[in-house]
Amino acid sequence: MDFLLIGLCLNWLLRKPPGLILCTLGIFSKMLPAVNSGCPQLCRCEGRLLYCESLNLTEMPRNLSGMMGLSLRYNSLSELHDGQFTGLMQLTWLYLDHNHICSVEGNAFQKLRRVKELTLSSNKITQLPNNTFRPMPNLRSVDLSYNNLQSLEPDLFHGLRKLTTLHMRSNAIKFVPVRIFQDCRSLKFLDIGYNQLKSLARNSFAGLFKLTELHLEHNDLVKVNLAHFPRLISLHSLCLRRNKVTIVVNTLDWIWQLEKLDLSGNEIEYIEPHVFESVPHLKSLQLDSNRLTYIDSRILDSWKSLTSISLSANTWDCGRNVCALASWLSSFKGRYDSNLLCATPEYAQGEDVLDAVYAFHLCEDTVDPTSVNTLSPMINNSDQMFGYGSAAATAYAPEADEEPTTYAITVTLPGEGAENAVQIHKVVTGTMALIFSFLIVVLVLYVSWKCFPASIRQLRQCFVTQRRKQKQKQTMHQMAAMSAQEYYVDYKPNHIEGALVIINEYGSCSCHQQPARECEV
16 A cells, blocks of 8 residues: 555656645655554654553553564553454564463464564463464463463463473472473473472473473472483483472483483482483582482492582481492592581581591491490301390300301490490590500600719719729739749759759759849759
8 A cells, every 4th residue: 555655656746746745745644643653652662662661551552563572561461362462463572571460362362473582471370271372383482480370281382393492480380281392392491490290291391302401490299200301312401409309210211411400409318329320421410408318339330420519418327328428529529518417326416427437437447336245146047136235145055066156245235325435435545545655755754864864974983993893803913923923943954963963952053033032042
């Protein structure tokens, strides 16, 4: 019609000059209604985008044809009737959040084929008909969060093959129908957190081949079975925080690309040892604020790709079962929270897990520290069962062909008190030994300090006395030798008959005299 009017104007302009006036009037008369209807009173217009926000509107503005974007946020709309948006065929986005909408009729969005983004959050919608989104096959993003949705129709999202983001947070949804997302093959982000889900069907998420992030936090799930997510081959992040999960299992043997798993704030007491074998690329794991007492060594062996883990606020049992976890944490090179505290036994309560392991030598003793001196036969078939605090023994006389039974003396102390007593005994013994060693060292130092100089003087005096005695002995020996020395005679006979001359005292002799002595013949 506009092109026809322009053609007539050109014809009049070329043939008859008075036609110019008529043509100009016709154009202005044609454009005037559009200009007047393009931006309703109190609304803000930016080209073909219309913003009618926070105006307390109870009805849709009229004459909005040609608009590409419409925002009716923070108003008082209560219902969306069939055909209410007729004439907005150019619309690409529609914001209706923060109103009082409680009902949406099936054909309310009729002829809105170009709409890519629809926001209905923060309303009072309790139910959506099956064909609600069918007139909008080009939807990329839908936000239904913060409503009162209690159930989802099985075909509610049928035909939305281009949908990439879906928010349904903070509703009252109790069940996800099987294959409800089967047509949403382009969906990458799905948020069903803060609802009332108590269980998941195995094929609830069938068809979501491109889904990368799934939020199921703050629901009422009591069991997590990784077999519920078998076809989420592109999923990288799964959030199951703040549910009521007590057990984590996997009843299907398959491998997927999950990198982040959040199971914090649940009531998990048991995890199947092979659960994490299906997620070999897992990098971040949150298991804090649960009821775990220990981690199976097979689970620890499957945590090869982790770079971050959270294990705090659990009820860790710092007994022998904690050794595998302590060893793994000691060699772990990634990030982990340091607030891992022991809940049991009593003597280790409140202590850091690693500190308790090293302080109490929990992983060094091969014998249970609570067992000391218990009488029990070292045979496989024992007929005697000993209770805590009891002492009993049975006399057994072996037969002729039987070998005597060897008995080991062991007395089991009762419960945690025994462990406490053993630890106290170790501490006291070590302290006493240290004090005794210190006293011995001090005593040796004191005695040496007091007695060492006197000992030296005594040794020197003894040495001098000994020297004097030796000199005196030498002098006495010399004097004795001098007094005992006799004169000797050197006889030289003059003739050959010396023997007769000596007998008859005939001949000459010479006397050699010592000093101070006279010669005697």
